[in-house]
Amino acid sequence: MVTKQATGSRTGPGPAPGQRHVRASKQRAAYPYTLYLPAAVVYLVIFLVPTVMAFYFALTRWTLFDSTFVGLDNFRDFFAEQNLRIGFANTLFYAVLTSGLKVVLGLLLGVLLTSKLRLRGFLRSVVFFPVLVSTVAVGITFSALLRPDTGLVNKALALAGIDGPDWLGDAGTALLSVALVDVWKGVGIATVIYIAGIMSIPRDYYQAVAVDGGNAWHRFRHVTLPLSWPATYSVIILSFIGGLRSFDLIWTMTRGGPGFTSDTIASIIYKQYQAGFFGLSTAGNVILFVVVTAIVVPLNYFLGKRQATL
Amino acid sequence: MKTSHRALGAALTVLVMAALTSCGSSSGSEPAAGGTTTLTFLVDNSQATVDTAKALTDAFMQANPTIKIETETRPGGSEGDNIIKTRLSTGDMSDVFWYNSGSLLQALNPAQTLVDLTGDPVLQNVQKDFLPVVTQAGKVYGVPGGTAMGGGILYNRKVYDKLGLKVPTTWAEFMANNDKIKAAGITPLISTFKDTWTSQLFVLGDFYNVQAAVPSFAQDYTANKAKFAATPAAQAGFDHLAEVHAKGYLNEGFGSATADQGMKMLIEGKGAHYPMLSAQLPPLVATMPQAATDVGFFGIPGTDPAKNGATLWEPAGLYIPKTTEKLEAAKKFLAFVASPPAADAVSKVVQPAGPYRIQGAKLPDDAIQVAKDLQAYVDKGATAPALEFVSPVKGPSLEQITVAVGSGLTPPAEGAAQYDKDVEKQAKQLGLAGW
Numbered sequence: 001m002v003t004k005q006a007t008g009s010r011t012g013p014g015p016a017p018g019q020r021h022v023r024a025s026k027q028r029a030a031y032p033y034t035l036y037l038p039a040a041v042v043y044l045v046i047f048l049v050p051t052v053m054a055f056y057f058a059l060t061r062w063t064l065f066d067s068t069f070v071g072l073d074n075f076r077d078f079f080a081e082q083n084l085r086i087g088f089a090n091t092l093f094y095a096v097l098t099s100g101l102k103v104v105l106g107l108l109l110g111v112l113l114t115s116k117l118r119l120r121g122f123l124r125s126v127v128f129f130p131v132l133v134s135t136v137a138v139g140i141t142f143s144a145l146l147r148p149d150t151g152l153v154n155k156a157l158a159l160a161g162i163d164g165p166d167w168l169g170d171a172g173t174a175l176l177s178v179a180l181v182d183v184w185k186g187v188g189i190a191t192v193i194y195i196a197g198i199m200s201i202p203r204d205y206y207q208a209v210a211v212d213g214g215n216a217w218h219r220f221r222h223v224t225l226p227l228s229w230p231a232t233y234s235v236i237i238l239s240f241i242g243g244l245r246s247f248d249l250i251w252t253m254t255r256g257g258p259g260f261t262s263d264t265i266a267s268i269i270y271k272q273y274q275a276g277f278f279g280l281s282t283a284g285n286v287i288l289f290v291v292v293t294a295i296v297v298p299l300n301y302f303l304g305k306r307q308a309t310l
Numbered sequence: 311m312k313t314s315h316r317a318l319g320a321a322l323t324v325l326v327m328a329a330l331t332s333c334g335s336s337s338g339s340e341p342a343a344g345g346t347t348t349l350t351f352l353v354d355n356s357q358a359t360v361d362t363a364k365a366l367t368d369a370f371m372q373a374n375p376t377i378k379i380e381t382e383t384r385p386g387g388s389e390g391d392n393i394i395k396t397r398l399s400t401g402d403m404s405d406v407f408w409y410n411s412g413s414l415l416q417a418l419n420p421a422q423t424l425v426d427l428t429g430d431p432v433l434q435n436v437q438k439d440f441l442p443v444v445t446q447a448g449k450v451y452g453v454p455g456g457t458a459m460g461g462g463i464l465y466n467r468k469v470y471d472k473l474g475l476k477v478p479t480t481w482a483e484f485m486a487n488n489d490k491i492k493a494a495g496i497t498p499l500i501s502t503f504k505d506t507w508t509s510q511l512f513v514l515g516d517f518y519n520v521q522a523a524v525p526s527f528a529q530d531y532t533a534n535k536a537k538f539a540a541t542p543a544a545q546a547g548f549d550h551l552a553e554v555h556a557k558g559y560l561n562e563g564f565g566s567a568t569a570d571q572g573m574k575m576l577i578e579g580k581g582a583h584y585p586m587l588s589a590q591l592p593p594l595v596a597t598m599p600q601a602a603t604d605v606g607f608f609g610i611p612g613t614d615p616a617k618n619g620a621t622l623w624e625p626a627g628l629y630i631p632k633t634t635e636k637l638e639a640a641k642k643f644l645a646f647v648a649s650p651p652a653a654d655a656v657s658k659v660v661q662p663a664g665p666y667r668i669q670g671a672k673l674p675d676d677a678i679q680v681a682k683d684l685q686a687y688v689d690k691g692a693t694a695p696a697l698e699f700v701s702p703v704k705g706p707s708l709e710q711i712t713v714a715v716g717s718g719l720t721p722p723a724e725g726a727a728q729y730d731k732d733v734e735k736q737a738k739q740l741g742l743a744g745w
Contacts, residue, residue: 061739064392064399065419068741077735082728083710148563169503169565171719258503258565259714274388275706276395276417277739 058286062279074283081268083260091264094179094250095243101183102190102239103232109187110194110231111224124195131188139252142181143168174254175262182249186242190235197231198224233303240299244292265291347639348378350404352397354390355383357593359408359626361660362456369655370646377639379406387507388706391417398423403631405640408455411443411627412699415451417740424451425630425637432645440667443624443699452627453648454667456656459589459623460684461515461696462609467679469496469582470606477608479615481550488559491582499554500581501564501716502572506709509716511585512610513547513708513729518621518694519612520544532701534737534744539726548722548729550610551715565717577601585610587623588680592661595678602661607680609687619692620684624699625667664688702740705732 058074060067078084113124130138145152146167154164167177205223214222247266250256256263256271265288272281353363360383367379382404384393391414397403398418409415418424427433428450433441436453444452463484470477473494478484488498502508520527523543530536538544554560561567561581573590575581577598594601609620628647630640646652653671656662662673664684673681687693698704708729715725737745 061741063417063419064395065422073738077738080735082707082731143566147566166563166565169563169567171717255506257506257710257713258717259719260710261714261719271706271710274392275736275739276388276391277706277735280735280739 054282055286057279058283060279062282063276064278067279070279074280075287077280078272078284078287083263083268084265086260087263087265087268090175090262091244091246091266094175094182094246094264095240097176097179098182098186098243098246099236099239101179102187103235105183105187106190106194106235107225107228107232109191110198110228111220113191114195114198124191127191128188130185133185135185135248136252138181138185139249142177143253146177168254169258171258171261174258175250178250178253178262181253182243182246185249186239190239193231193234193238194228197228201227229306233306236303237296237300241292241296244295245288346376346378347636348380349406349636349639349643351379351381351643352394352404352407353381353383354386354408356386358589358660358663359456361593362656363408365656365659366455366647366652369652370643373646374642377642379643394418398631401633403633405634405636406628406630406643408626408628411440411452411454411624412696413702413704414698415444415627415629416446416702420446420451420629421449423631425632425634425640427451427453427630427641427644430641432641432648435648435650435669437667437669440624443695444627444629452629453644454625455628455647456625456660457662457666457681458625458664458684459587460607460609460664460680460687461511461587461621461623462585462607463515464576464584464586464588464591464605464607464680466576466579466582466604467606468604469579477606478611479618480613481546481611484611485553485557488554488557488583492559496579497561497575497581498559498583499561500567500572500575500584501554501560502567502569503564503713503717504566505569506713508569508572508586509551509712510709511587512550512716513712514696514698515585515610515621516547516550516612517697518609518619518692519546519617520697521694522612522614522617522619528697528700531697532703532742534734537726537730538733539723539730545722545726546612547610548712548715548725551712551725552718552722555716555718560716573601574598577605579604587663588684589623589663591678591680592663595661602676602678605678605680607683609692619690619694620687621696622664622684622688622693623696702742703733703737705729705736707732 057067059069059071061070061074081087109127113120113127117123146154148154148164148166148169151167153167157164165173167173201223205227206219209219209223212218245266246264247270250262250264250267251270254262256267265284269281269284269288272284351363351367353359360381363381367381371377371379384390394403394407394409395418403423409418426449428448432453433450440454441450444450444454465477469475469491473490475487475490476483478487491498520541520543524530524536524541527536527541527544536544538548561572561575569586569590572581572584572586573594576584576586577594577600588607591601591605607620609618611618628644630637630644634640648668650668650670650672653666653668654674657674657677661678662681663678664681665673665688673685677685711720711725711728711732714720715722720728734745
């Protein structure tokens with residue numbers, strides 16, 4: 001349409017084409033910019049201003065009543081935090097373990113729930129159900145289930161003759177227990193992503209395997225696994241970022257305890273906030289932002305490259 | 311296109327409504343001319359505080375029919391601290407509020423936010439001992455709400471009777487008692503590390519002994535001259551924590567037990583000792599009447615039987631923010647709270663957990679055993695306020711450190727050193743001089 005009109009105007013009488021072009025582009029530009037304005041105001045007020053303020057308050061000693069500029073002291077103090085090393089190690093361990101398990105279990109459940117099962121629809125809802133429950137509710141429920149004396153888990157283990165540990169009160173098992181509950185809660189999302197990924201694989205490939213005399217393992221190994229890479233990629237990135245920022249489940253189940261043994265970066269930051277060290281906790285958030293970016297951007301790049309070569 | 315207009319319109323309406331209603335609520339709080347004045351009163355949501363507040367406001371409203379008091383609740387702990395700070399800094403505070411005395415009050419910036427009560431008749435019945443914990447820079451800001459409480463060892467007296475034990479006056483005697491209790495098949499020491507705050511009692515409740523050994527500790531500590539790790543008497547609290555764990559005195563599943571479970575164990579006699587605040591008991595008397603008689607209190611024993619005493623937690627205070635528009639009525643309420651009739655009204659509803667801080671207010675005859683035990687220490691003059699009432703410095707991570715030491719994860723000397731570092735961070739954040 002546009003080209004036709006443009007050609008028409010060139011042949012006909014009227015102002016020189018150059019001039020007209022300038023005016024048209026001006027008009028075209030002016031009209032959309034006013035439309036951007038409401039969204040831009042919202043973006044500025046709700047996202048940009050608080051972000052810039054957070055970067056500023058990270059440099060102050062801030063009590064909510066007043067703030068004193070202290071330069072990089074908060075960053076130095078945050079890095080001097082005694083349990084920060086445990087926190088970093090725990091955060092990485094938690095992120096790697098949960099995203100790893102979500103990939104493996106999600107893929108297996110995805111394969112299972114795309115096969116011809118009678119109860120397929122029902123089972124899909126069952127797997128997805130925990131995703132819909134509030135994380136805090138899950139944390140409280142599992143705290144009760146994992147109690148050493150009255151909890152259902154240890155009672156069940158006792159039936160099998162196993163003396164279960166104090167899951168959340170024991171330094172050796174606390175973080176692991178929380179991570180497993182996180183996997184239980186989050187595997188539904190991974191499964192749904194895998195189901196979508198597996199369904200989008202063209203049937204022809206499976207027929208080709210069948211023609212070559214391949215069995216179920218061959219179908220999985222040579223078709224499903226490589227061709228659901230885009231799904232794997234999404235699951236890894238999503239659950240890894242989620243794991244690095246994990247907070248709510250850890251806080252409701254162990255509060256970083258016993259002692260500091262299940263602290264993550266997010267729970268350390270929250271404790272600073274709780275103590276009323278608002279500047280310090282803001283500095284911690286800025287550091288967390290940088291850390292997550294520094295880990296996820298290269299990971300994204302690396303995984304994305306692999307996807308391109310497939 | 312049409313739908314998005316409608317959605318935008320709906321969103322706008324919601325925003326405007328929210329703005330209007332929020333304005334409406336603030337304009338509605340002006341005193342009604344000639345009629346009744348309505349005061350708002352913010353308290354924390356613990357059962358004891360809510361009951362005490364109800365007793366106080368009911369008695370006050372009966373005596374002053376023209377003043378009505380509406381009580382609101384807030385969460386406790388540091389979440390509540392932040393609500394208080396936010397509401398004060400945004401000018402949205404209730405007319406009267408209930409909040410900690412001592413170091414937590416100092417963090418509210420009282421000179422800027424609270425009404426100065428120095429020399430006001432409101433304070434005429436308040437005991438002089440209490441005033442320092444609601445004072446900053448020579449100005450007094452509050453009156454005591456409720457009673458003082460003891461921080462030490464709650465013990466089951468039935469267990470003591472059955473095994474023929476005596477209340478210990480030294481740590482060695484205490485450990486000997488624990489041995490006998492363990493031999494009798496009863497848990498000697500209850501620990502409830504799921505509620506991390508409960509793990510601090512061995513350290514915080516030991517301050518009477520610290521002060522007895524090093525009288526200038528509080529001042530030196532505030533001035534960054536004394537450290538827990540460098541003062542054997544102060545480090546003793548951490549040593550005790552490690553010792554009871556190493557000897558296997560703790561209940562099974564102590565890592566995930568809660569304070570409620572701990573109190574139940576103690577009252578039922580399944581555990582003999584529980585390092586705890588006496589204020590935990592009064593709310594339980596209604597459901598477990600034996601809590602009033604079977605549970606006693608003693609201060610954490612030190613090294614010298616001649617210097618045996620207990621650490622006292624001062625009551626919280628009631629304060630008036632500068633933003634109130636009903637100062638007269640608010641002062642009237644505070645004057646009532648700090649009077650013997652108010653103490654009597656509270657005693658009828660909530661069992662006192664310790665002595666009142668009001669002149670002329672007495673414990674009722676049927677007071678629970680822990681309050682009587684504590685009163686005996688007060689009468690002997692063998693009490694010291696906890697460190698957090700005489701120094702603004704209290705590190706926020708103490709409860710995690712004491713859990714780690716009490717679970718055998720951190721050696722006591724290392725725990726004390728960690729706490730010193732934690733305190734240093736807090737002092738720097740408060741901008742205290744000399745750190």
